[in-house]
Amino acid sequence: MAIRQLSVFLENKKGTLHEITDVLAKENINLRSMCIADTADYGIVRIIADDPERAGKILNETGHTASIREVTAFAVPDCPGGLAKVLSILEENSIDIEYMYALVTTSIDKAYAVMRTNDDKSAEKVLLKNGIELLEEENI
Amino acid sequence: MEKRKYYQPEIETMPVEQIKKMQSEKLVKQVKHVYEHVPYYRDLMDKKGVKPEDIHGIEDLYKLPFIEKSDLRETYPYGMLAVPLEDCVRIQSTSGTTGKRVIAYYTQNDVDLWEECCARALIAVGADKEDVVQVSYGYGLFTGGPGLNGGSHKVGCLTLPMSSGNTDRQIQFMTDLKATVLCCTPSYAAYLGESLHDMGYTPDTISLKAGIFGAEPWTQENRRELEKSLGIKAYDIYGLTEISGPGVSFECTAQGGMHVNEDHFIAEIINPETGEPLPEGEKGELVFTCLDKEAFPLLRYRTRDICVLTREACPCGRTFVRMSKPMGRSDDMMIIRGVNVFPSQIEAVLINEGCSLNYQIKISRVNNSDTFDIYVELPPEQFDDSVKNLTAKEKSLQAALRSMLGIGPDVHLVPPKTIARSEGKAVRIIDERKLHD
Numbered sequence: 001m002a003i004r005q006l007s008v009f010l011e012n013k014k015g016t017l018h019e020i021t022d023v024l025a026k027e028n029i030n031l032r033s034m035c036i037a038d039t040a041d042y043g044i045v046r047i048i049a050d051d052p053e054r055a056g057k058i059l060n061e062t063g064h065t066a067s068i069r070e071v072t073a074f075a076v077p078d079c080p081g082g083l084a085k086v087l088s089i090l091e092e093n094s095i096d097i098e099y100m101y102a103l104v105t106t107s108i109d110k111a112y113a114v115m116r117t118n119d120d121k122s123a124e125k126v127l128l129k130n131g132i133e134l135l136e137e138e139n140i
Numbered sequence: 141m142e143k144r145k146y147y148q149p150e151i152e153t154m155p156v157e158q159i160k161k162m163q164s165e166k167l168v169k170q171v172k173h174v175y176e177h178v179p180y181y182r183d184l185m186d187k188k189g190v191k192p193e194d195i196h197g198i199e200d201l202y203k204l205p206f207i208e209k210s211d212l213r214e215t216y217p218y219g220m221l222a223v224p225l226e227d228c229v230r231i232q233s234t235s236g237t238t239g240k241r242v243i244a245y246y247t248q249n250d251v252d253l254w255e256e257c258c259a260r261a262l263i264a265v266g267a268d269k270e271d272v273v274q275v276s277y278g279y280g281l282f283t284g285g286p287g288l289n290g291g292s293h294k295v296g297c298l299t300l301p302m303s304s305g306n307t308d309r310q311i312q313f314m315t316d317l318k319a320t321v322l323c324c325t326p327s328y329a330a331y332l333g334e335s336l337h338d339m340g341y342t343p344d345t346i347s348l349k350a351g352i353f354g355a356e357p358w359t360q361e362n363r364r365e366l367e368k369s370l371g372i373k374a375y376d377i378y379g380l381t382e383i384s385g386p387g388v389s390f391e392c393t394a395q396g397g398m399h400v401n402e403d404h405f406i407a408e409i410i411n412p413e414t415g416e417p418l419p420e421g422e423k424g425e426l427v428f429t430c431l432d433k434e435a436f437p438l439l440r441y442r443t444r445d446i447c448v449l450t451r452e453a454c455p456c457g458r459t460f461v462r463m464s465k466p467m468g469r470s471d472d473m474m475i476i477r478g479v480n481v482f483p484s485q486i487e488a489v490l491i492n493e494g495c496s497l498n499y500q501i502k503i504s505r506v507n508n509s510d511t512f513d514i515y516v517e518l519p520p521e522q523f524d525d526s527v528k529n530l531t532a533k534e535k536s537l538q539a540a541l542r543s544m545l546g547i548g549p550d551v552h553l554v555p556p557k558t559i560a561r562s563e564g565k566a567v568r569i570i571d572e573r574k575l576h577d
Contacts, residue, residue, distance in 0.1 A: 005525075037527045040552075041553065042555065044525050062522070065518070065555050067525065098528060127498075
């Protein structure tokens, strides 16, 4: 129960983000969601895209550093307290979040998010147990 | 037949006082010979106001001017020659990686002297007449092959003049003819080790017992790996074409530094900044003076190698001074916050941490204090999309560098291929300090 995320290591320099999105655009790869973490030296771009394997291969072939990892995607009711409930479940189970970002969606009553935790397997188990809907790639 | 412990025991175990006396006598003669026959060096001496009569022994060595690599380039091709060309029988040449090639000339006596040095090195690692010596250094202009080849002949070993390359043939001869001593670069030895393993050989199924590896920097860890992979004892050898070739100094079975052939060469350690001689045990630049060479007798030649000399007694009984493995090159040396830092030390840490050797050092000065930053290209397989994990990687590199260098640089991980390269070689050091007006 996980979705594949494409991560790219970028130099913190003008034009690098455009360059990789351009490479993916030319290969007709659609980006569904994206989150950037940056430091003074580098940036890490995390992307949910269709066909992540092909996207990663193309980026590596064009001289970028890209990798694929599985992340947990879940849905919560799009209302106040929706996300807080998920976080409290994780906290009760001593699961730490490395990062989390929202998935762009067309649904009107649900919000989607993606996260990496220090223990993704347990995170998925406790969320399911508490009735949180997890997403698979075909649902997004 | 019992194996010899020394090739020339009377010289190799000579009491230190006697060695120094011998060096003094030879130095006086050599300075006179060079002054009379090498106009270029005569000019250097005249400029410094030194005459051959001022040199009474090794205590006066410091008065003589240095010879640097740039002098050899300037005098190319014949300017340092001290005998008529008709008396020369051989040339060897440097690879020219740091600029124009240097050509060194040899009389027959010079060749014999050099080969004797290599013979001492072979005996010192336990080789003798019954041994089969596989010389897999390159032959030709490079001194590695010819030097060890000649030394092996002098000892009386069966010599396999393999030269480098053609690994299948190397392994065939090594196994069919039961080579017992391997002479090559440490990196080629490692490659031969891997190839032997791939072909199903184990250390017990080959006859090698010792290896003499030089011409490249290598570490104690490399030594352990080579010893394990080939089932041998691995020994270091040092030399440079300008001084003769491999065998200027050599390691004995004590593996505690390389004995300098002091009957032929005087080794000095100097402060690379000031040129002042340093006392025994201090780290500095190694300088050689040739005492017996006829054709190309360099005096006070600056090797740019940084090392330490010791006269502590060696269990092997040789009295020759020992030099440490070169710890770096003085032309690369940086002084950062008062600490001497060599790129070779940084590279050792990066290799250990599985990092790429594509790195860049930036030094600057802010508020009278040096800043020290290292940019390291992250190998793709170590990429992790969590900032926390990458930061931890930077911290661990910083700690390892601090422990090696004594000062901790700020480590910055950057993506592969982002460090600027000029003519294929990365620009390693950017020093933005303005230390001189």
